[in-house]
Amino acid sequence: xxxFVESGGGLVQAGRSLRLxxxxxxxxxxxxxxAWLRQVPGKEREVxxxxxxxxxxxxxxxxxxxxxxxxxxxxxxxxxxxxxLNPEDTAVYSCxxxxxxxxxxxxxxxxxxxxxxxxxxxx
Numbered sequence: 001x002x003x004f005v006e007s008g009g010g011l012v013q014a015g016r017s018l019r020l021x022x023x024x025x026x027x028x029x030x031x032x033x034x035a036w037l038r039q040v041p042g043k044e045r046e047v048x049x050x051x052x053x054x055x056x057x058x059x060x061x062x063x064x065x066x067x068x069x070x071x072x073x074x075x076x077x078x079x080x081x082x083x084x085l086n087p088e089d090t091a092v093y094s095c096x097x098x099x100x101x102x103x104x105x106x107x108x109x110x111x112x113x114x115x116x117x118x119x120x121x122x123x
Contacts, residue, residue, distance in 0.1 A: 002026040004078075004095035004114030011120045017083040022095035022114055024076040033103045034071055035110060036080045038091040038119075047110075048093075049080060050103035058103050085121045092116040 008020040020036070035050035049069035050058045057069060068081040078095050094116035098104045 002029075002032060002097045002112040004097075004112070006093065006095055006114045006117040009093060009117030009119045011122060012085055013122050014086050016085055017081070018085060018119060020080040020082070020093055020117060020119070022078050024078070024095070024097075026076065028073075029071070029076045029078075030073045031101065032097040032099075032112075033101055034069075034078045035096045035098075035103065036067075036069060036078070036093060037096050037107050037110065037113065038089075038093045039116070040088075040091040045107040047105070047107050051078075052103050053101040056103070082119075085119075087121045087123055090120050092118055 003025040004022045006022040012018050033052045036048045037045050039045040051069050051071050066084050070079045094114045096110035097112040098110050
């Protein structure tokens, strides 16, 4: 089982950057793919980025190079660098992991999720 605690959210102006982090409570984070998800009010949760245990990274097309995921296995941490934020990025962002070494396409395939951190982007 994997538990996550996220940090780094807050209020930011449009066009600015933000770095989110999460720390995992798990024996070995190396054994799991990890991802960042977000949920916009009234919409389904979506996968923003995922990184496999071998370092392969996946982004959906709508991310368009604005987000970058990274992992630090010894520290059991996962980061998400976000740039050029806009009000449509306002959401709760959470770390997640599937019960697998490999990334999954759909948010429901990520069994382990943190509570999330709120990101609010003002115009």
